Amino acid sequence: MSDQIPDRNDALELLKKYNKKEGLIRHALAVESVMGHFARKFGEDEEKWRVIGLVHDLDYEMYPEEHCKKCVELFEEHHWPEEYIRAVVSHGWEICSDVKPESLLEKTLYAIDELTGLVASSALMRPSKSILDIKAKSVKKKFKTKSFAAGVDREVILKGAGFLDMELSDLITEVIAGMRPVAEEIGLKGNL
Numbered sequence: 001m002s003d004q005i006p007d008r009n010d011a012l013e014l015l016k017k018y019n020k021k022e023g024l025i026r027h028a029l030a031v032e033s034v035m036g037h038f039a040r041k042f043g044e045d046e047e048k049w050r051v052i053g054l055v056h057d058l059d060y061e062m063y064p065e066e067h068c069k070k071c072v073e074l075f076e077e078h079h080w081p082e083e084y085i086r087a088v089v090s091h092g093w094e095i096c097s098d099v100k101p102e103s104l105l106e107k108t109l110y111a112i113d114e115l116t117g118l119v120a121s122s123a124l125m126r127p128s129k130s131i132l133d134i135k136a137k138s139v140k141k142k143f144k145t146k147s148f149a150a151g152v153d154r155e156v157i158l159k160g161a162g163f164l165d166m167e168l169s170d171l172i173t174e175v176i177a178g179m180r181p182v183a184e185e186i187g188l189k190g191n192l
């Protein structure tokens with residue numbers, strides 16, 4: 001790694017070292033793309049935001065019981081900077097970590113992680129099976145249907161929207177826009 005700042009190649013290499021399941025790789029790519037979208041929107045460091053999005057669930061496949069804990073060890077072994085590690089750990093605030101999201105990057109990651117899952121599940125329900133023609137309104141309807149994608153924690157999403165001082169509908173709109181550039185890679189191009 002050049003001067004200890006991980007770039008996208010470092011992140012992808014590390015991700016693929018510990019993650020083999022297609023679903024998890026797709027989730028990582030979706031979160032990466034949305035983080036890049038928000039970094040541009042907020043005028044922040046796009047590569048840093050992307051890199052952290054890409055590796056945020058690094059330990060989940062191999063160490064699900066130690067999610068947000070084991071990764072600290074893995075990142076340290078690979079000499080990742082403290083700022084990056086803290087950001088990753090904070091996405092599991094109150095679930096698997098007690099590190100509260102503080103920076104704009106951390107708040108954004110926290111707000112969009114679960115929501116990418118809800119958007120993906122909602123897109124797959126469409127006749128097109130595509131994220132390219134989905135509207136925020138239909139995701140919001142699914143949000144309110146608690147039995148739909150029940151594993152998606154609505155409370156986390158609402159807290160995240162609060163952190164960003166954004167309306168839920170606006171957050172959904174931005175997440176959809178952030179996922180579209182990788183529609184194909186994340187299996188959500190559908191038949192469009």
Ligand SMILES: [Fe+2]
Pocket residue numbers: 056057060067091092
């Ligand atoms: Fe996670």
Ligand SMILES: [Fe+2]
Pocket residue numbers: 027031056057113114
């Ligand atoms: Fe995640």
